[in-house]
Amino acid sequence: MAEPVLRLEHVRKSFGGLVVIDDLSLDVAAGELHAIIGPNGAGKTTLINQISGLIKPDAGRIVFAGRDVTALPAHARAAAGLARSFQVTSILPGFSALENVALAVQARSGSSLRIFGRAADEAELNEPALAALGEVGLAPRAHVTAAHLSHGEKRALELAIALAMAPKLLLLDEPMAGTGREETGRLVGLLRQLKGRFPMVLVEHDMTAVFALADRISVLIYGRVLASGTPQQVRADPKVAAAYLGDEME
């Protein structure tokens, strides 16, 4: 296998006496959509937070794009090409949808110390931002204040922000959380389109979505990887069936 985009080596994290991530190792290969599933409390969000740099691991190494990023803060990892979405929608509520995305374009372009020139009028920022909004179907809502978007639209906006960062790896923390059946369907279609453009790590509870999208699935239980493999392998794994999937797979 080619050099993985992301490699976690023996990562460990505990909060007080509670071990949340326990000696976890994981590879994400170039171009793949790697889903992480597991029951509530398995440590999925903690894992995503450690990969994006919001939480420092107690032990272990995180290697991203061939570089040890274990000690880097979140902003430096983002600048290196690691984009993420949040389980609880994290956008700038007072900014328009377009401004939210334009800010991501600006982050990538570097020159953010400019104190002159109206950022809102810059085609250099607005055009890529509009293109990203168009990909997630939000172009007609570009000038709406983000706080006024529907829940599904906010989730789509998070995706557009991630797209605009032109990431080397995209971390998606439950992108379908709280969306209706129809919106979930739209988001699955959207993610299928994006698949292959850059590798993605998808944490999700919706098993239909996971099995429809993932190239590989890792099952997380009590902070450990219980099993890892293609959807077929994971589905057939008796350990997984016993520990977690059980009735959902019937």
Place this chain on the structure above:
Amino acid sequence: MGEAAPIGSRAAPASARAGIAVPGLIFGILAGLPLAALVAPENYLLDLGTRIMIFAIAAVALDLVVGYGALVSFGHAAFIGLGAYAVGILAAHGIGEMLVSLPTALAAAILFALATGAVSLRTRGVYFIMITLAFSQMVFFTASSLAPYGGDDGLTIAARNTLLGIPLFKYPRVLYYVALAALAGTFFLCRAIVASRFGRVLRGAKENATRMATLGFKVYRFQLMAYAISGGLCGLAGFLLANANDFVSPAYMSWQRSGELIIMVLLGGIGTLYGAIIGAASYLLIEEFLSRTTEYWQVMFGPFLVLVVLFGRGGLVGLFARLTGNRHG
């Protein structure tokens, strides 16, 4: 949100017009004020107007960090004091050239902002308020104990600053228009900053700092730079204040002064920049007239401020916008 909200939002056209009309009106009135000398003693008017504009500079600078960065500094008077003391101390050594004293005043304020901001900005919320207060109190007590420069009593400046030896500030009208130019410069600089790429990052960090970090922005760096710009502009206000009063005193950097600056920003309307000018003018005018009517003016002023904060959300600017039906952010 004022300046921030209109960008790309549906309210854009109306607010954008207000964004030009209101500052235009303010600067028009200020530019024409000396003409009112026909009905009132000129020097009194000029003194009051100059004073208002000097505090307006500081209030606009404070609004840049409070209104757009959510960095509630309770120590901005220290920057005014540093700018003023730079003028006073240089004057005490016979240096009255503004080509020396103005850069010194600005540098002192900016360096102090960088040094204290580097520490303060590692804290958030109420801790930030307390630590900025602590730093300004440090400067206050240092100035009070500067015996060679008047200590508690302050320091009288024998002659106002000169430009290449020309005693420009001797003429109240010149000082008035220099203050007006400084205020206009401050206002338009801050307005450009808010709308710029830099300002967008600053406003973004106010809305959601975690999001900004995961976009790749080192928020701290942007906040520190904004804090230094704000401090430097207060240093400019201090430079003008020392010249207007012919006197510097530790009282310039008391915590009450810092509080007054926050009240000016809140009174006018936070996060609009021109609201800070209106706030400074209202505050100082009310103080001026109430204190002439009654000795107990503060008893009336206090409840008035409470009412404005309770019912006039968005300050006087917000109140005006509601009265005229022009929804603002």
